[in-house]
Amino acid sequence: MTQTRSGQADQPLQSQRPQLIVHAGTHKTASTYIQERLHRNRDLLSSHGVSLQDPLGCKPKPKKLAAELCKRRSKRWKAFFKQQPEGPHRLLSAEQFAVPLTDPNCIRQLEAMADAAGYELHIVIFIRSQLDYINSRYIYSLRRFYHHQTFEQFVDDALQGKLQNEKPKRGKIKRRQDVFDFWNYFQPLLKAKAKGLKVSFLPFRQGGVDPFEQFILTINLSTALPWKPCPQKHYNRSPGTRGVWLARVLSQLLRENNISPKTIGNSSQIILNEERQRRWNDPSFWGYSRKLTKKVMRHFETNNARFAQAAWNCSWDEAFSTTNSATQRRRTAYAPQSIEAEVRMHAAAQRLLDRIKRQQISGTASPLKQLIRMTLGT
Template sequence: MSAQPAIERTVVLHVGMHKTASTYIQKRLRKNRGLLRRHGLLMPARRPQDRVLLDALANGRWKPWRRWLNRAETRGCHLLVSHEALSWSLSRTVNLKSQPRGLWLAEKLQAHGWKLKVVGFIRDQESYLNSRYTQLVKRLTVHGDFKSYVTRVMTESTISECDLMTLFGWLVDHVSVETVMIPFGSALDCHGRSIQTRPDPYEQLLAELPLPAKVAKQSRPARSKNQQPGRLGVALARAIGTHLTEQNPKILRKHDKALRAAIETLARQQGWPNQPFDGLDTELRETIRDRYAHSNAEFCRCFWPFVQWDDLFPAQPENVTTAIASDQQQEETRQLTALRDRLIADTVNGG
């Protein structure tokens, strides 16, 4: 394939957000990497290569990016980089300067004859925070209760940031960066049109890439294994994380991956994902929605001017769950404590 003219060369960043099927999208992208390459789109073959670019962005290092541009240019391809942490990283500043990393990258690319396109998937903060919490607890990186986690995210700058204008406000006044924001899980598209069948996020992303339409139909399927461990799995992960943080944090650091795998295996064996974790009650839902209402309205004005936030993401009623009797709670606590001790012992002795 002949090299693209300089004005047409594009770096596409799929920036997440977190918990918008990024793992599934990335698995399917990599499964079809050869197909994409044949149609003029190059991407890193392995996630650690994306991480190198992410770290280079954080440190203002151009060389790793230039290396990938050279590869794409040699092959006559556009370049795609997909990492959910980009949504947060691009909004941070370069080496404590005031310039967002996203603008630093856009200017570097433009100076070398490349355009930048940003594609993001946007989720309402209530469901995002619930899903992100289960992920971080499962990873044994968060040990507190859900309400404490939500309060921290809403009041501090964390990697769970979900204020949309904080994440994407840097794009507003820079028309040289093409931007596409896709409502994730909404019954409407960004123009307010009804969606009859829930779209495949991979196909939604491909529709925004410089590819022929037939590539989506030719793509091989993929399945994501990134499943939440359910209410009891979250409780067990919290119990393990809290216990080891207090008693032996060295074991937690050394065996965290093995412990996470053991929790996920046990959760599947016990069928715990069938009873998902949901920490949202009516009061907390309203608190979260009120906190982000102004930013969400501004985001719509800038990126989705034909639709309102509440139309895309209507307020959801509280999920009515069956109350757990005190004796059942005590029995669950006893069983989870026993499972906690068994998993720690088995993992440490086996590792």
């Protein structure tokens, strides 16, 4: 699909064959933001022939449909297709679709179900350059205490196709680990695309364009329409440099105390809340040294060239020409400048650990307390 300078789509969506549009992420490519804007603009979408399967008001929810694919089931899909949409086109958005769409059988199943229901399947996936993507996944996994690796250790694992805390299977689908090697990871979709399946791989923030606008143009709607904006709170916020350092120390303490992050309520907000309370306003974390940047670029260079040719019919650098300033970024990470500063940071991590312990003890004890109260009649 091409776009004009005015932001108009090149072919009106209403004139096309009914489409089932599946926005499948990928992870850390503003999916939450895009979904919130789609939700806020569902009436405008409907007026232009697109029926959004809004997870806040529609069942089955998109992520449940993704899970259904992983389990090789079709009951929820049959219920979905029985619904009477307001427009000819239907839209699903859930990054959980990325997992089944790496399986050729799931792709064929989805395409067959869509075709039987009278729809042309259109899959939309954002691609983020590996430097940005690995850095973002490091922060994401660390703030959820999945590991306590240094950035260098995390990168080494990423280059070997390893991800921390990834379940080996989702339903009946073996979960792929090589998520940063797009040529291999998306090989089933690339093959389906070559056979005629409509697949749009979007370079994330190409030309600095808002990803919601990228998506809208890709489904052949105009960015000039009166799309409602999205509040700042729906942009995924990441910890700054001190927050990342604190998250790693706390994650190590949790491991030493045999506390699983899965048992911690709202774990992803702990470091962010601590930053707010301490009024830290640090720069974004960027873990690469110049040497590590070159290592990552060399590792993916050959397969990136293959992927770009298959996905966009151009070179990788052309696809990311105006957004690849990551190669020139300097490392931005926190390191205590004195023993006193390091002691203070470790003390902060210990206080957070103690708080988590108290919450877990309180949560464990509460049913017993209720039983005692019931027994005593108090």
